[in-house]
Amino acid sequence: MNFKQFFFGLFFLLSFASNAQSNTKEVLFTINNKPYYTDEFSRIYKKNLDLVKDDSQKDLNQYLQLFVGYKLKVNKANKLGLQNGPQYQNELKSYRTQLAKNYFNDTKITEELVAEGYNRLQKEIRASHILILVEENASPEDTLKAYKKIEDISKKALAGEDFENLAVQFSEDPSAKENKGDLGYFTAFRMVYPFENAAYTTQKGKVSKIIRTRFGYHILKINDIRANRGEITVAHIMILNPKAEETEKNAEKTINEIYKKVQQGEKFEDLAKQFSEDKSSSSKGGVLNRFGSGQLSSEEFENTAFSLEKAGDISKPFQSDFGWHIVKLIEKHPVKSIDEMKSELETKIGKDDRSKKITASLNEKLRKKYTYKRDAKQYGLISKLVTNDFYESKWSLPENAKEYTATLLTINAKKIDGKAFLDFIDKQQKAGIKVKPLSKLVDTLYDKFLDEQLTAYYDENLETEFPEFANVMDEYRDGLLLFDLMEKEIWDRAKTDTLGLKKFYDEHKMEHMWKKRVDVTITSSTNQDMIKKAQTLLKKNEKPEAIKDKLNVNNVINVMTNSGVFEEGNDALPKTMKFNLGVSDVFKEGEYYFVTKVDKILPEAVKTLDECKGKIVNDYQQYLEQRWVDDLKQEFTVKINSDVFESVKKELK
Incomplete structure (x- = not known):
């Protein structure tokens, strides 16, 4: 994750804090006669009140100065024209798309999917599969050919032929030759949704029905079903794998020496502090953050850790891809409750094929929410333009397509012309829709077009329909400008101004x-x-x-x-x-x-400048920023409405 992603990850988090908003709206201050209002100041102050650690920032007088400084920077960014940059525009659009996802949800469907996903997470399944590749939008001939292949293999498997041998012989999964189709243990959200459905609805030892995913056709054999192992907290002592082969034996010798010390009764935590080469955990006696199956990069480490039964149990030395380890069990944690996992599950659902159910529900709601009407005459004219070439992806827009600018669809007051539908039809050729006859194909395409346009209309009006969304977007808009400005005026300068940095270091080196x-x-x-x-x-x-x-x-x-x-x-x-x-x-x-x-x-x-450069650069950035804000106060005219501010202070206190 880069710095910019971190900056806006935090900004995104803060922007969704919910707080009561004041109904009053007065001008709190102006910058070059541009007004800034009390409702925004109060909303943001309340939102961040419990998140700031510096008590001085909770002081309203101090907070007002910080807020004015923030708006001064935004004004400077606009004055420099940073809001017109293509990168800024693209990033703003990207963030809006991310924010808007919260408004495209269906609570009922989501809750059902959360419950299903959570119930499945109680189990881990070990399955093997056989895959016959076929593209999602393959021709009917290729699709049928692939289906017949998997059908023949399925009959063999159901008749009792060895599944592993069938996988090696027929599966088009490149890994099948080595793993014989065995995918190991997995749980919900690890596989594509149709595959997961087959895994969780097929009995242990049985072969599934034929299923279709975006990769092709599959059959599965369920080899084992076990309870989810939950999460675990362990401590470990690690000796890193040496880079040179000749020193490999020394690493093994060292871990065995440490293990002997453990067996002799010496404290695991003390040995970890003295000898473990995992510096992120050694000072804590080797204790690692809790983890579950599949969360570490080493299956060997996970399996060894989960094999320990009682708190205090210690493994024998073993080697992973990272080094030699000894592991001590601290605590086992059962699978979290559904309430604890709800947010995490909702995020996973949004990235999964399950989200198609939510999309279908949204389409139905939008058709009820908005008034829309199709122009029959324009629709009839366009329908006649679609030919059988569509099925072979050879259909092209008519030369006079631009003439179809009459309104085809009206959503509330928004008018969409026929050319937009023609463009949509053209793009849909790649989707491989094979509905026949042509009249039914055009009706199918129009239904998809209508849902797309209703969704677009809903998206375009989020700021109008949801004030809280508008507030968040305003904050993001300013935040993006602020980041670009700070990068230009402060951060880059602090890194490249070698003379200024050296002078600052000389003035403050006794602090390092x-x-x-x-x-x-x-x-x-x-x-x-x-x-x-x-x-x-x-x-x-x-x-x-x-x-x-x-x-x-x-x-x-x-x-x-x-x-x-x-x-x-x-x-x-x-x-x-x-x-x-x-x-x-x-x-x-x-x-x-x-x-x-x-x-x-x-x-x-x-410390030399090189030895403390990170801290010096950070301090220099803060120094430059403070001087810069003072300069901005001279560049722009700031007028604070003291009476209004006193009223706000009383309200917030």
Whole structure:
């Protein structure tokens, strides 16, 4: 996800917060005599009140200044003509399409589909399939040919022939030669809807009826049905797969040494903090975010994790595509309730073939909602223009198509001419509609055309029919302009203005300091005698690997080592470790004995620009923005209606 997607993902979320709106509407302030009203200010303040963490932004006086600054930037963007840019126009159109999806839903149908999807999610199905490819809009001859193929294979399968052998021999799925048609376990929303329907309506061990999807014809055999495993929380210790082949054995050796320590009773969490190379989880004792089947990139990891039965169970070391792991079960979570999953399921339905049911329901409602009328004379003239060439995708618009500009369809006050229907017919040739005779074909095409035009009319009038939609679009319109403006005036400048950035760094570099750092080898053990032996070896300048080779004998891991440059406070450093050169005395923390060998101490120091560039660029952007807003206040004339603002403050408080 890029920065712009993140910016508007958050903006999209905020824009759908619901809040009561004030019925009053007065001019709160003007910018170059352009009015901005109290209702917008109050609506946005209420909407964001619980979302901002900075209390200063909840202060109405401060919030007004932020709001005025926001509108100043939008005015500047318009002054620069950014609203006329083709990219801006395309993105605005794209966002409107996304927003409008919420208004093309059918609550009843959606709830039925949510219930169906949720019920199916209770089970995971393992199925094999055989596919005969045929395009969605294939000719009747090709379609029949493909159907006869799958019909013959289906008869063989139903007669008891081995399904795997049939898949290898006949399936046109490229993977069938290797997997023998086996698709593994899946659940609802993982396959196209007709395929899913067949999977969930066929008994275990049985072969399905022939089904048609956009890929072709299929038959399925249900190999197994099991309860959904839900989600799981685990901790793990990972040693990354090495890039060089010669060091692969070292990774395996290290994970086995750690596993021995676990078996010896040492705490999993402590070992994860010291040795796990998954830096996103090591500081948390190796704990990962909860996950379910198919949510990780490693089936091996998932299966091993789910095989653990009781909280506290620990796996043996195993290897995935990413590295070597040891997994500890923290908690198993059952499948979420339908209320908890409702929003997620609705999103999946919108992206699925199930949405066709919602579309059909919307079409029916719009036909009842609006007044529409077809001109019989114009329709009769157009009907005569369609020939049998349509079935072979060879029909073309008549040369005088532009003359058919008389009204064919009227929706409320909107008039649609015959040329629009002719263009629609032309495009529909690719859809492979084979309805006969021609008169029935034209009627079918007109029904589709009518639904398309009713939907377009509904879409065009969303701002008029739904004030909340209009509000969101206004905010998006401003937000898009603001993003483009900030990118042009602030963000890009902060990245490319090397002299300005260097000057800003010089002025603020004392705010970016390294803590004291240490180049150290840390040796740990739960055995005091062993740590003393390690101390002796460290004093002889033995290398960490040599120390482990000498002390980890008889298949027992007595000591572990960790080397590197660490900043004060790093989780890898023992909390009571002293920053003194040389080999330390033995000291104990919890159940562990430690000895350290410090080769170098790096004092507190100012970070170089490269070492803190990300933070400096961010701070520089904020600095430029504040100066820029001050300049905008000089460029534009802002007048605030103080009396109105005082009234708004009383209302909001």
